Amino acid sequence: MASPPIPIQSETCPAHCRQCRLRKTDAFSPVTDGELEFIYQLRKGVIQVEAGRDxxxxxxSTDKIYTLYAGWAFRYKTLSDGRRQIINFLLPGDLVGLQEKFADGATSGVQAATDAVLCAFPQDGLWELFRNHPSLGYDVTWLAAREENMLDENLLTTGRRNATERVAMLLLHLFRRAKRVSLIQDGEIDFPFSQQHIADALGLSLVHTNKTLRRLHRMGLHEIRDGRLRLLNPKALQEIADYYDKPARQVPLL
Amino acid sequence: MASPPIPIQSETCPAHCRQCRLRKTDAFSPVTDGELEFIYQLRKGVIQVEAGRDxxxxxxSTDKIYTLYAGWAFRYKTLSDGRRQIINFLLPGDLVGLQEKFADGATSGVQAATDAVLCAFPQDGLWELFRNHPSLGYDVTWLAAREENMLDENLLTTGRRNATERVAMLLLHLFRRAKRVSLIQDGEIDFPFSQQHIADALGLSLVHTNKTLRRLHRMGLHEIRDGRLRLLNPKALQEIADYYDKPARQVPLL
DNA sequence: CGGTAGATTGAGAGTCCTCAAGCTCTGTGG
DNA sequence: CCACAGAGCTTGAGGACTCTCAATCTACCG
Known part of the structure; x- marks a missing residue:
């Protein structure tokens, strides 16, 4: 189904990290010129991956680490009979492949949900990064711990929330994350996921996911149309999910 | 239910990290004398926590990070109506509280499952660590990524494995981890968990956990007695869980 | 010897799953 | 311009897995 990535000369990522579109938003913590230059030197190319490809x-195993520059992706694992679990969704600014680097043999795949652009770094440059720029090493840990926090929440979701609560949770969570990186327009965010994606992320069957989604929609809580998501009653969703937003902070960007 | 920790002058942890019992095993990667001295200087005490306490x-929020020195613990989250999900189990050598440091407001609790001994480090010493000893910073990231790998597997478990597979998975996983840090004797490991713990870790009800556990026991796959676990047929458990051990590696120890 | 925590078992209910079919929309080819 | 195929969404029905309720049993403790 999913094939290896196709490296393509990309025009969507500027030549130098100084012009990086992401850094111009206020979603990411600023870095010094020296650090930025180091990141730029460390970067070993930009790849573009079509929607649906790995x-x-x-x-x-890979020898690369990526920062997602544009698009949506998700990390997943599958059982040998094909059951798939989406571990986490990835948005611009997220680090991709850090787990793989330290994997104790365990593996997870990362797939592009939309056409995606990523900045590639050599895995073995990571040590250099820690040595030369401890603050960037610190940032990497920051990012790892932050992702772990999201996994904690996902575990609580699949383990202890029922179908309705799970779906409410997912809608809130993705909306919030997309908003943080300015992927919001007119109160809507891009939502390029099929119901199968949602089901695989929540540990539900496709059919039950559909029925739950319908119910929430009939209740006037949300709307998904033309690949875009709008929350019509975030408050109610929060109460259903028992999940309340914390104010968004700036996060590091590699 | 769970109360704050009681700091106690402990005799179970030697005065200097040089004598650390854990470091004498081959489970952890060696550090230089300088690093060890730094770790020792960074350590701000040893605490002892009774079984069942937080x-x-x-x-x-805490201002401390810990390394679990002796005993079992687990990290968990709860919903406001009391439903609890155990995120991960913690064994000697595991870092405790790293998530909290970087928590974006999200929180999880850590509870001692047995009487436990922990080495405490100030949270704000972490930056110092990254700056003065990049290799230790690298190790911290290593540990964070490794825990994330475990969470990945846990998510696959709660999301996509059925009750039987989940229990098989948990038994294998805990057994393997305990074995790695030499908590094994006569082919058995300490298993201080109630069925409620197992249920909360797997996202199952207590009753169903019991029935599943019984079934596996009747099939002759495992035995839990007097707080100890023995795997009678690891191969069968592996096939049920669709989970196959990778060779254990040395991991960093802070 | 009562009291409590944890394990065990049965029974009935409910959530969620699988199977199956129909629908909408889009892109392709005649 | 329409037929057709494919992907994704929707809905109904029956069944399976898991949950809740409830009671019993054991071990341990003061």
């Missing part, structure tokens, strides 16, 4: 294969 | 509260 950025990192669940089977093979 | 090491880190789910509500309040």
């Amino acid at each position: 950025i990192i294969s669940e089977q093979k | 090491i880190i509260s789910e509500q309040k």
